Amino acid sequence: MTATDTQDRRVYIYDSTLRDGAQTQGVDFSASDKRFIARELDLLGIDYVEGGWPGANPTDDALFGQRPKFSRAKFTSFGMTRRAGRSADNDPSLAPVVNADVDAVCLFGKTWDFQVDVALGIEKDENVEMVRDSVALAKKKRGEAMFDCEHFFDGYKSDPAFALACAKAAYAAGARWIVLCDTNGGTLPHEVEQIVHEVMEHIPGSHLGIHCHDDTGNAVANSLAAVRAGVRQVQGTLNGLGERCGNANLVSIIPTLMLKMGYETGVSHTDLTRLTHVSRMLDERLNRAPTRGAPYVGESAFAHKGGVHASAVEKDPRLYEHISPDLVGNHRHIVVSDQSGRSNILARFRDIGIDIDADDPNVTRLVETVKAREYDGYAYDGAEASFELLAHRALGEVPEYFHCHSFRVIDERRWNAKGELITLSEATVKLEAEGGQYMAVAEGNGPVNALDAALRKVLTPIYPSLADIHLVDYKVRILTPSEGTRAVTRVMIETANAQGEHWCTVGVSPNIIDASYNALRDSIVYRLYQGDKAAADQDTAPTVVSASGD
Numbered sequence: 001m002t003a004t005d006t007q008d009r010r011v012y013i014y015d016s017t018l019r020d021g022a023q024t025q026g027v028d029f030s031a032s033d034k035r036f037i038a039r040e041l042d043l044l045g046i047d048y049v050e051g052g053w054p055g056a057n058p059t060d061d062a063l064f065g066q067r068p069k070f071s072r073a074k075f076t077s078f079g080m081t082r083r084a085g086r087s088a089d090n091d092p093s094l095a096p097v098v099n100a101d102v103d104a105v106c107l108f109g110k111t112w113d114f115q116v117d118v119a120l121g122i123e124k125d126e127n128v129e130m131v132r133d134s135v136a137l138a139k140k141k142r143g144e145a146m147f148d149c150e151h152f153f154d155g156y157k158s159d160p161a162f163a164l165a166c167a168k169a170a171y172a173a174g175a176r177w178i179v180l181c182d183t184n185g186g187t188l189p190h191e192v193e194q195i196v197h198e199v200m201e202h203i204p205g206s207h208l209g210i211h212c213h214d215d216t217g218n219a220v221a222n223s224l225a226a227v228r229a230g231v232r233q234v235q236g237t238l239n240g241l242g243e244r245c246g247n248a249n250l251v252s253i254i255p256t257l258m259l260k261m262g263y264e265t266g267v268s269h270t271d272l273t274r275l276t277h278v279s280r281m282l283d284e285r286l287n288r289a290p291t292r293g294a295p296y297v298g299e300s301a302f303a304h305k306g307g308v309h310a311s312a313v314e315k316d317p318r319l320y321e322h323i324s325p326d327l328v329g330n331h332r333h334i335v336v337s338d339q340s341g342r343s344n345i346l347a348r349f350r351d352i353g354i355d356i357d358a359d360d361p362n363v364t365r366l367v368e369t370v371k372a373r374e375y376d377g378y379a380y381d382g383a384e385a386s387f388e389l390l391a392h393r394a395l396g397e398v399p400e401y402f403h404c405h406s407f408r409v410i411d412e413r414r415w416n417a418k419g420e421l422i423t424l425s426e427a428t429v430k431l432e433a434e435g436g437q438y439m440a441v442a443e444g445n446g447p448v449n450a451l452d453a454a455l456r457k458v459l460t461p462i463y464p465s466l467a468d469i470h471l472v473d474y475k476v477r478i479l480t481p482s483e484g485t486r487a488v489t490r491v492m493i494e495t496a497n498a499q500g501e502h503w504c505t506v507g508v509s510p511n512i513i514d515a516s517y518n519a520l521r522d523s524i525v526y527r528l529y530q531g532d533k534a535a536a537d538q539d540t541a542p543t544v545v546s547a548s549g550d
Helices: 003-008 033-042 059-067 094-100 112-118 122-142 152-156 160-172 189-199 219-229 250-260 275-285 309-315 342-351 360-376 384-394 448-464 464-468 481-486 512-540
Strands: 012-015 048-052 074-080 104-110 145-150 175-183 208-212 233-236 403-415 423-435 436-444 470-478 489-496 500-507
Touching: 012 175, 012 250, 033 059, 033 275, 048 059, 048 104, 074 094, 074 464, 094 104, 094 112, 094 275, 104 112, 104 122, 104 160, 112 122, 112 152, 112 160, 112 436, 122 145, 122 160, 145 152, 145 160, 145 403, 152 160, 152 175, 152 189, 160 175, 160 189, 175 189, 175 219, 175 233, 189 208, 189 219, 219 250, 233 250, 250 275, 342 423, 360 384, 384 500, 384 512, 403 448, 403 512, 423 448, 423 489, 436 448, 448 464, 448 500, 448 512, 464 512, 500 512
Parallel strands: 012 048, 012 233, 048 074, 074 104, 104 145, 145 175, 175 208, 208 233
Antiparallel strands: 403 423, 423 436, 470 489, 489 500
């Protein structure tokens, strides 16, 4: 392969999460959030990390006032071309964008005649000059300039000569990248490919980029179609964040370019193994639940629930996995459910470190137990910790850490002395642990929190490892809605510790507090059992002795 061929396979990735992503409903980045995410993007190998719009808001000003330290990415500012009737040197909105401490500047401007006529109310020639002047100033000030052609595909369909005139003006003024934007997300892949081919008759693909929104669900497909047609920069966001339906999802685009289409990016194959981490890091930072079905990085992306599928995957993963999950830092997950067969159970045994013969009667019993319990409402495909305890209990390996003789939870709703309406929860537990009898009372923010507090009051002095665990998520599902308030409920609890480990447990009962206790008990027992296993592994580890015998 020649150097020219290699260069032609290089696609540059431009991330706009910190600006486009901030336009997502419910997303509000702080300056520290932006710095943290920006550093993760740099470590991943993203070529351009856009920080936002200097001068637009205090958060972006704080970020650009103390720019993140990068080792690989180019820190980029974003802004608009100069206003009509002003020179580029004398525009107060443009000045902070081009004067920021950045490696590159990305400016956007109108390329749709409808916008120029209606929104700006100026002559088309004036708009072209605004583009030319602004890009030239950005190039002069920062060395590298880009031009985002706003609504380019709509503009090209309406008046191709004008849309091209704007793009060519930016290119002539020194823009490194001319980025064709599907701003309202209404263009389809075949249109993108055709229009890119036509634009390349005027501007080389090595200087063209693509920026797509996902309003028809085609942002990833449109971006890939543009690359096939010849563009060599792709703009998008982590997890497809963005206003309305979001932006092109770089978490899907990057591995597709690299693993499916044979392109090179700034992300190496070693970097790519961090992709799942980076995707989930963003959700964790935003306090959002990761999308389980997300391509490549979702928890369900390589999950196999049907017994036949699981058996086949064990023989040859290529049958139901389009790539090896470790390439993107994910892992195969054999789900245990009422559809499970022996293959699922055996695979899960291996995952949790149980080495058992396929003909062991415990396997058959556990398959039947899982199916019976899921018929009653349990769901182990979302509560792996409860399944692991179920499996180890079937083998007689889980100690009786504590026994709850009884518990009582009281809720009180009343007006206090200040005339404020308050609700109080109080729980009383009677436990046996380590040969002792205990009773504890605790208040909490709701009955489950009070019950958890009462249990911890007894158990934490006995088992100090419980001090660092906390509830992350609590979900209730009504299993028999026809029963109304007497319905059977399923409670799923997600717990985490100080080391960042997460585990999920499940409880089922016609009484929501009882279901919560069942899930809560599993959560506590799982932590204790994992601690015991880790200690046992450490005790049995071979002692390393130096050659000198010291």
